[in-house]
Amino acid sequence: MAAKIQTRDLVIVGGGPAGLTAGLYAARARMDAVLLEMLSPGGQVLTTELVENWPGDVEGVSGFALAERMRAHALKFGLEIKNQEVTGLRAEGKLKVLQTPAGDLRARAVVLAVGAQPRKLGLPGEALLIGKGVSYCGTCDGPFYRDQVVVAIGGGDTAAEEAMFLTRFAKKVYLVHRRDQLRAAGVLAERVLANGKIQVLWSHQALAVKGQAKVEAVRLKDLKTGQEFDLTADGAFVFVGTAPNTGFLRGVLDMDREGFIIHDRNQHTSLNGVFAAGDCCSKLLRQIVVAAGEGAVATYAAQRYLEDDHG
Numbered sequence: 650m651a652a653k654i655q656t657r658d659l660v661i662v663g664g665g666p667a668g669l670t671a672g673l674y675a676a677r678a679r680m681d682a683v684l685l686e687m688l689s690p691g692g693q694v695l696t697t698e699l700v701e702n703w704p705g706d707v708e709g710v711s712g713f714a715l716a717e718r719m720r721a722h723a724l725k726f727g728l729e730i731k732n733q734e735v736t737g738l739r740a741e742g743k744l745k746v747l748q749t750p751a752g753d754l755r756a757r758a759v760v761l762a763v764g765a766q767p768r769k770l771g772l773p774g775e776a777l778l779i780g781k782g783v784s785y786c787g788t789c790d791g792p793f794y795r796d797q798v799v800v801a802i803g804g805g806d807t808a809a810e811e812a813m814f815l816t817r818f819a820k821k822v823y824l825v826h827r828r829d830q831l832r833a834a835g836v837l838a839e840r841v842l843a844n845g846k847i848q849v850l851w852s853h854q855a856l857a858v859k860g861q862a863k864v865e866a867v868r869l870k871d872l873k874t875g876q877e878f879d880l881t882a883d884g885a886f887v888f889v890g891t892a893p894n895t896g897f898l899r900g901v902l903d904m905d906r907e908g909f910i911i912h913d914r915n916q917h918t919s920l921n922g923v924f925a926a927g928d929c930c931s932k933l934l935r936q937i938v939v940a941a942g943e944g945a946v947a948t949y950a951a952q953r954y955l956e957d958d959h960g
């Protein structure tokens with residue numbers, strides 16, 4: 650006899666700030682909910698050294714500590730959290746079926762909080778040298794570059810924060826940005842410009858990462874003069890935005906050109922009963938505070954959806 654497939658009222662997929670907040674709200678509402686997380690809860694915030702814009706934490710809080718507090722907070726209200734990867738989603742009548750390596754799980758409503766990961770540039774040499782000098786996380790790999798020279802590529806909040814973190818170890822950080830103005834928040838941009846170890850190469854484009862066994866140089870182009878040259882470096886850190894973890898949802902619900910999930914103002918996606926929250930969503934600003942807010946809205950909207958007897 651085939652094993653009975655479990656049906657839950659709400660399945661939350663992903664355990665970053667969006668998923669954990671969705672879970673907190675579900676647990677406090679006493680919903681029959683489970684949160685599925687592939688690795689350990691926390692998401693990208695785990696690799697953020699210091700979060701300075703989480704309201705109320707005036708001195709800032711380490712990303713790790715914040716994630717742990719969010720997890721503990723949801724658990725305190727009884728949220729069930731399981732280590733489980735979700736590999737597919739489909740509608741079956743009113744129900745949604747989530748595919749996992751351990752078998753299918755049914756849900757009346759779903760909150761997708763699957764997050765995003767650093768985007769790759771796709772430069773020649775980049776993929777080959779990942780782990781050999783190419784990195785997407787200064788907080789993780791910075792300590793390997795003590796007294797060395799590194800190149801950081803990008804101009805957003807991540808590039809600014811990570812370039813500054815890298816100066817704790819590296820003797821020199823070249824920040825390569827394709828424009829002549831940083832996209833990063835003003836306070837971060839000011840710190841970058843005031844940091845004596847960071848040299849910004851404005852209006853420069855990275856063309857390739859060079860090296861055999863490890864990174865030896867980054868090939869750059871000065872976009873104002875057209876001149877190309879090799880900048881000798883021990884590491885190349887890429888901080889050029891994020892790509893959503895939505896590959897397994899392709900064709901299932903509406904996404905934008907880059908694969909971020911499209912939703913309405915109540916976080917409802919194009920698939921009835923499926924809500925989305927956090928960095929996997931199509932939107933202007935990807936920050937912890939936004940993700941947490943969307944997680945709360947998504948669960949509340951899912952609750953209303955279930956009460957209206959859609960599930």
Ligand code: NAP
Binds near residue numbers: 701702804889891
């Ligand atoms: P982002 O804000 O999208 O910035 C990406 C940066 O990479 C931009 O400066 C962009 O240049 C550059 N870039 C993109 N594609 C490129 C290419 N092909 N070649 C060269 N440069 C390229 O990404 P992010 O900095 O990773 O931040 C992601 C989200 O997380 C944002 O919403 C950000 O606010 C948030 N975040 C917040 C904090 C914080 O609040 N403390 C910290 C980290 C991240 P242009 O400027 O020319 O477009």
